[in-house]
Amino acid sequence: MTARIRALSLTEENRRWWTLGAMCFALFMLMLDNTVVNVALPSIQEDLGADLAALEWTINAYTLSLAVLLVVGGRLGDIFGRRRIFLGGVSVFALSSAAIGLAPNDTLLIVGRAIQGVGAAMMMPATLSIVTNAFPPEERGKALGTWAGVSALALAIGPVVGGFLTDYVSWRAIFFLNLPVAAAAIAMTLFSTRESRDETVGRTIDYAGIVTLTIGLTGLVLGFIEANRWGWGSTRIIGLFALAVVALAAFVAIELRVRTPMVDFGVFRSRQFLGASSVGFIVSFGMMAVFFFTALYMQNILGYTALEAGVRFLPMTLVLIVMGPLAGRLTDRIGPKPLLVTGMLIVGISQLWQSFLTADTGYAFLLPSFVLLGVGIGLVMSPMTTAAMNAVDRTKAGVASGVLSMGRMVGSSFGVAIFGAIVATVGSSKLRESLPGVPVATRDRLAESLGGGGVSDGAAPARVVDATHDAFISAFGTGMKISGVVAIFGALVAFTLISGRRPPAAEQVPVPAPELAPEPAAA
Structure with missing residues (x-):
């Protein structure tokens, strides 16, 4: 009994595990919101009278603000204190969740989602940098494996929780659920987590860097989000990408000259950090495209509801939950390289497997590929994170975690956009072959429907429905082949x-402190 009480009380020996628990609480809330909202969109539409564009921006507003501000959030934690920025992020996330739950119209809902993304951008890199600082290198794989497992658990049960609350309570309950979780995360953080920051820099903010990075990433991510709807060759998309190139070039020029840059490019001197970041981009590129378009296949081709489709993803995510902590422990023993190479190869095989789907293969054919994908992603996520964080000095943990998380978010947006472009291009070609007598304008409208899996039964003649389904499946197969090849290339990058050495202290590449005159602390 005494031993149990001692284990539950805070001591110097177990403080880091209490800290990990606090970060996992917050991470669970954050990752749950990545998937829990999707299944509530029809109820939101009915309750608020939202149109399709408003529903899209209910998702995109959160994604955009999160992706754009991740690096800023990580760097602010380095400068002003990671615990302080984390607590601020949790508070912003919780308050915006309450505001969304009370939103009387879709405009305030979208604004709330954008603010929620700001809170998430403060939280996500902070959870990773706080865990990195709390654990010594030889235990970091185990800790980050747990961190990755909690992330996978939240993603797995998100559609189920969202479906249950939407059907039996209200879509607003999805957001009110964040309030007690946030309160628990704040209490545990105040109880257990010590403050840490980058002592090699002064407490000054690189405003020019923030502005140019924000403009550049906004143009880049917004371009990916809207490219298939506006057209890759449209003036607006070309303008967004041109703006992104100019702003990001200006950002690099500014960062190389200021005394306290938002991104210390010294972290990229480590081949390991560069490799881990590249693997993170590649695995996210394929993973989100699989989740998004396979869900469309199950709902529009196989006829499952959103909740039924979400439940059928569970075998993959349950395997991922088990593999995450296991891969973390193995990383501490054998190093990240063999796990990353093996994991990316398995991800590639799973995606190539799915490229052979037809309208008749069904879920039984999908299931083994889901299990393989869960194994592959589980072998990649925590070793990739551990490799990246062990490759830089602890003082740079905030900016390193921000860069890593940003790369994954941009990779996700890029993957969905490219896969969508493949579906539109290949699908249009297939429709021209299967419906030669249909007017061009009608075929174009049918091609636009492919982004949602094709037209539904009853919305058009059976011949047209079958043609759009066949076009979607053909394009899906092409996209999966490309994703599989990209994943195998990711294995080559990791190799x-x-x-190949065990982590990690020898792998750290300290970034020399700049020679700064003493600066006053920010007010």
């Missing part, structure tokens, strides 16, 4: 750039 080339990731060190």
Whole structure:
């Protein structure tokens, strides 16, 4: 009994585990919101009278603000204190969740989602940098494996929780659920987590860097989000990408000259950090496209409801939950390289497997590929994170975690956009072959429907429905083949750039402190 009480009380020996628990609480809330909202969109539409564009921006507003501000959130934690920025992020996330739950119209809902993304951008890199600072290198794989497992658990049960609350309570309950979780995360953080920051820099903010990075990433991510709807060759998309190139070039020029840059490019001197970041981009590129378009296949081709489709993803995510902590422990023993190479190869095989789907293969054919994908992603996520964070000095943990998380978010947006472009292009070609007598304008409208899996039964003649389904499946197969090849290339990247040695202290590449005159603390 005494031993149990001692284990539950805060001591220097177990403080880091209490800290990990606090970060996992917050991470669970954050990742749950990535998937829990999707299944509530029809109820939101009915309750608020939202149109399709408003529903899209209910998702996109959160994604955009999160992706754009991740690096800023990580760097602010380095400068002003990671615990302080984390607590601020949790508070913003909780308050915006309450505001969304009370939103009387879709405009305030979208504004609330954008603010929620700001809170998430403060939280996500802070959870990773706080865990990195709390654990010594030889235990970091185990800790980050737990961190990855909690993330997978939240993603797995998100559609189920969202479906249950929407059907039996209200879509607003999805957002009110964040309030007690946020309160628990704040209490545990105040109880257990010590403050840490980058002592090599002064407490000054690189405003020019923030502005140019924000403009550049906004143009880039917004371009990916809207490219298939506005057209890749449209003036607006070309303008967004041109703006992104100019702003990001200006950002690099500014960062190389200021005394306290938002991104210390010294972290990229490590081949391991560069390799781990590249693997993170590649695995996210394929993973989100699989989740998004396979869900469309199950709902529009196989006829499952959103909740039924979400439940059928559970075998993959349950495997991922088990593999995450296991891969973390293995990383501490054998290093990240063999796990990353093996994991990316398995991800590639799973995606190539799915490229052979037809309208008749069904879920039984999908299930083994889901299990393989869960194994592959589980072998990649925590070793990739551990490799990246062990490759930089602890003082740079905030900016390193921000860069890593940003790369994954941009990779996700890029993957969905490219896959959508493949569906539109290949699908249009297939429709021209299967419906030669249909007017061009009608075929174009049918091609636009492919982004949602094709037209539904009853909305058009059976011949047209079958043609759009066949076009979607053909394009889906092409996209999966490309994703599979990209994943296998990711295995080559890991093999080339990731060190084969055990982690980790020898792998750290300290970034020298700049020679600064003493600066006053920010008010």
